[in-house]
Amino acid sequence: MTVWRIARLVAAKDLRIEWHSRVLTNQVLPFAAVTMVIFAFALDAEVVLERVAPGLIWLATLFSMLVLVQRSFAVEVDDGALDALRVAGVDPRAIFLGKTVALGVQLLVLEVVLLFAAVVLYRQTVPIGGLVLLVTTLTSATCGLAAVGTLYGGLAAGFRGRETLLPLLTLPAVAPVLIGATRAVEAALGTAGAVVSDGWPWVGLLVVFAVAFGVGGSLAFGPLIDE
Amino acid sequence: MTTTDPNLTSEHDGAVASTAGGTGTRGTRIIGIATIVAMGWLVAFGLGFSPEDRDQREAVRLLYVHVPTIWIAYLAFTVTAIGSGMYLFRKSLGWDRLAGASAEIGTVFVAVTLVVGALWGRLTWGVFWQWDARLTTTALLFVTYIGYLAVRRLDGTHEQRARRSAVIGLIAVLEIPLVHWSVRLWRSLHQEATVLGTDADVSMDGLMLFSLFVGVIAFSLLYLWLVMHRTRGMFLEDYLDDRGLDVALAARRAEAAAASVPAPPVGQRPEGTN
Numbered sequence: 001m002t003v004w005r006i007a008r009l010v011a012a013k014d015l016r017i018e019w020h021s022r023v024l025t026n027q028v029l030p031f032a033a034v035t036m037v038i039f040a041f042a043l044d045a046e047v048v049l050e051r052v053a054p055g056l057i058w059l060a061t062l063f064s065m066l067v068l069v070q071r072s073f074a075v076e077v078d079d080g081a082l083d084a085l086r087v088a089g090v091d092p093r094a095i096f097l098g099k100t101v102a103l104g105v106q107l108l109v110l111e112v113v114l115l116f117a118a119v120v121l122y123r124q125t126v127p128i129g130g131l132v133l134l135v136t137t138l139t140s141a142t143c144g145l146a147a148v149g150t151l152y153g154g155l156a157a158g159f160r161g162r163e164t165l166l167p168l169l170t171l172p173a174v175a176p177v178l179i180g181a182t183r184a185v186e187a188a189l190g191t192a193g194a195v196v197s198d199g200w201p202w203v204g205l206l207v208v209f210a211v212a213f214g215v216g217g218s219l220a221f222g223p224l225i226d227e
Numbered sequence: 228m229t230t231t232d233p234n235l236t237s238e239h240d241g242a243v244a245s246t247a248g249g250t251g252t253r254g255t256r257i258i259g260i261a262t263i264v265a266m267g268w269l270v271a272f273g274l275g276f277s278p279e280d281r282d283q284r285e286a287v288r289l290l291y292v293h294v295p296t297i298w299i300a301y302l303a304f305t306v307t308a309i310g311s312g313m314y315l316f317r318k319s320l321g322w323d324r325l326a327g328a329s330a331e332i333g334t335v336f337v338a339v340t341l342v343v344g345a346l347w348g349r350l351t352w353g354v355f356w357q358w359d360a361r362l363t364t365t366a367l368l369f370v371t372y373i374g375y376l377a378v379r380r381l382d383g384t385h386e387q388r389a390r391r392s393a394v395i396g397l398i399a400v401l402e403i404p405l406v407h408w409s410v411r412l413w414r415s416l417h418q419e420a421t422v423l424g425t426d427a428d429v430s431m432d433g434l435m436l437f438s439l440f441v442g443v444i445a446f447s448l449l450y451l452w453l454v455m456h457r458t459r460g461m462f463l464e465d466y467l468d469d470r471g472l473d474v475a476l477a478a479r480r481a482e483a484a485a486a487s488v489p490a491p492p493v494g495q496r497p498e499g500t501n
Contacts, residue, residue, distance in 0.1 A: 151398070155378070155391060165381070169374040169395075172367045173402050176409035183413070205409055216401050220394045223315070 003094045010090075010098025014072065015105060023071055024106050028064050029113055035060040036117045046123070051192055053122035054185035057114045058178050061145070064110055065103075066167055069149040072103055073157035082157065082225060092222035096150055100217070104146035111138050130188035133199045137188060140203055141181035143210035148173050151217040155224045173213075180205040250459035258452045265445035272438040280435070286350035287435065289343050295442040297340040297365070299450045303333025304372065304399070306454075311396030314389050320465065321458075323389035326396055327379050328457035332450055334372045341369060360411040367406050371399050385465050 018024050039056045043049055049056075076082040085095055115138075118124045126134065152169045180202040186192065187199030251259075273291040280287035310326030313319075344362070345355040356362065379392045 155395070165374075165377055168370070168377060172370045172374065172406070173398075175367055176405045179409045179413045201412065205405075205412065209405055209409075212401055212405060216398060220398060223390050223394050 003091050003097070006090060006094035007097035007101065010085075010095055011101040011105075014075075014099060014102030017075055018102070018106065024068070024109065028067050028071075028106075029110065031067060032060050032064040032110055032114055033117060035063055036114065036121055040121060049122045050124070053118045053124050054189060054191055055178075055182045056122070057111070057118050057185065058141075058181050060114050061107065061111055062171065062174060062178060065107060065145055065149055066170065068103060068106055068110075069153035069166060069170070070163065072099060072150070073153045077157050086225065092225060093218040095225070096154070096218045096221035099154075100143075100146045100150045100214070103149055104142050107142045107146055108138065111142065124189050124191070126188075127190055130190065130196050130199075133184060133196055133203070134188040136203050137181055137184040137199065137206065140206040140210050141177050141184075144177050144206060144213055145174055147210060147213035147217045148177075151213065151221060151224070154221055157225070176205060176209050180209070250456045250463070255452060255455050258448060258455070262445065262448040262452050265441065265448050269438070269441045269445040272434075272441050277434050277438040278432060283347075283351050286347055289347040289350075291438050291442040292446075293340055293343040293347060294439060295446040296336040296343070298443060299446045300333045300336035300340060302447075303329045303336060303450060303454075304368075307333065307372075307375075307396050308400045311393035314393045315397075318386075320385055320389055321462075323385075323393065324458050324461040324465070325454070327376075327392065328454050328461055330372055330375055330379075330396070331457060332453045334369065334376060336446070336450070337365065337369045337372070341365060358414065360407070360414040363410045363414075364403070364407045367410075368403060371402060371406075375399060385468070 036056065039060070040049055043052065073082075076085075082095075086092070115124075115126070115134075119126065148170060152166060152173070156166045156169070183194075184199040184202040184206070187194045187196055187202070190196075269291060273288050277288070277291075279285050283290075306329040307326045310322045310329060314322040314326065344365075348357065349355050375392065375395050378395045379388060381388065381391065383391070
C-alpha cells in the first residue's frame with residue numbers, strides 16, 4: 001500500500017503547485033477556449049459545428065493535454081526535482097501513478113469546461129439519459145490520456161527537442177481514445193441522432209486502453225526515467 | 228584513428244577489426260548478389276511474364292511490391308520488438324542495434340507500401356486514400372515508428388538510448404493492436420459500403436501467385452542485406468562515439484608529454500601526434 005500512499009503525496013504535490021501557479025486556469029483553459037473558437041472559424045457553418053462538436057471537444061482536450069504534460073514535467077526537471085525524488089528512493093511506479101492522477105484531475109476540469117463551451121458555442125444539449133454514459137466516458141478516457149501523457153512526458157523530460165517529440169509520440173498513441181471518446185460522447189449527447197446504447201462498446205475500448213497503458217506505464221516508467 | 232592505446236581495451240576491438248573494410252563481409256556480399264538476382268527475377272515476372280488482371284488491369288503489378296513490403300515491414304517490427312525485449316533481458320547493445328536497424332528498414336518498407344498502395348488505389352478505386360481500417364492502421368503504424376526512431380536520436384549514452392528505445396519499442400507492441408481495434412470498430416460502425424480489401428487473395432492466377440512469391444523472396448533478401456549492413460554501421464557509429472574521445476585525449480596527452488620533455492629524434496615521435 002505504500003506505493004499508493006506515495007502516489008497520493010506526489011499527486012497532492014503536483015496539484016498544490018498548480019493551485020499556486022494557476023497555469024491551468026490562466027493559460028491552459030484560455031488556450032482551450034481559443035481552440036474551440038478557431039474551430040468555429042475553420043468550419044464556418046453552424047450545421048457542421050453541431051455535427052462535429054464531440055470530436056472538437058476531444059481535439060481541444062488533446063492539444064491542451066500536450067501543454068499540461070509539458071508543464072507537469074517542466075516543474076520536475078527545472079530544479080532537478082525528479083532526480084531528487086529518485087535519489088530519495090521513491091518508487092518510480094508511485095511517481096508515475098501520482099503524476100497520472102494529478103494530470104487526470106486537471107484534464108477532467110478541462111473536459112468539463114470544454115463540454116460547457118460546446119453547449120454554449122456549438123449548441124449542444126446534455127440529455128439526462130446520456131449523463132451516466134457521459135461521466136463514464138470522461139472518466140475512462142481521462143485515465144487513458146493521463147497515463148499516456150505521463151509516460152511519454154517522462155520520457156521526453158530533460159532532453160533537447162522534447163517539445164517537438166512529445167506530440168509525435170503522444171498523438172498516434174492516443175488515436176484510439178480520440179476515436180472511442182468522440183463516438184461515446186456523440187452517443188451521450190445524441191449528436192446526429194446517435195442513441196445512448198451505441199456508446200457503451202466504445203467505453204469498453206476506453207477502459208481497456210486505460211488499463212493497458214496504466215499497467216504498461218507503471219512498469220515502463222522506471223526504466224525510462226532511471227538514468 | 229591511428230593510435231590504439233593498449234590501456235583502452237574494448238569488448239568491440241575484435242569486431243572492429245573484422246569490419247575494418249566497411250560493413251560488408253563475405254556473407255553480405257553473397258546475400259547482396261542474391262538480392263540483385265531476385266530483384267531481376269521479380270522485374271521479369273512482375274512486369275513481363277505475369278498476365279494483367281481482369282479487373283485491376285496492369286495495376287495488379289504494383290501488388291508485387293505492395294504486398295511483400297508490408298509483410299517484411301511486419302517482420303521487421305517483430306524483430307524490433309524481440310530485439311527490444313532481449314536488450315532489457317540481456318543488456319547487450321547488439322540487440323539494441325538490431326532493433327534500431329530493423330525499425331529503420333521496416334519504416335522505409337511501410338513508406339514504400341503506402342506510396343505504392345496510394346498509386347494502386349488511384350488506378351483501381353479512383354482515389355489515393357480510403358479511410359479503411361487497414362489503411363488507417365498502417366498510417367498510424369508508420370508514424371509510431373517514426374516516433375520510435377526520433378527517440379533513438381535523443382542525446383545520452385548508448386545505454387540510455389538502448390533502454391529508452393527498448394521501452395518505446397515494446398510500448399509500440401501494446402499500442403498497435405489497440406489502434407487497429409479502435410480503427411476497425413470505427414469503420415465497421417460508420418461505413419455503409421465496405422471497400423475492397425487491399426490484398427489480392429481472391430482466386431489468384433497461378434502465375435500471379437508465383438510472382439508475388441518471387442516478390443516476397445526478393446524483399447526478404449533485401450531486408451536481410453540492409454539489416455546486416457545497418458546493424459554493423461550502427462556498431463561503428465557507437466564505436467566512434469566511445470573511442471573517438473579516448474583517442475583524441477590520448478593524442479593530446481602524448482602531445483603534451485612530447486612538449487615537456489626534449490623532443491625525441493625524428494621518427495620516434497609517438498604515433499598519432501599531429
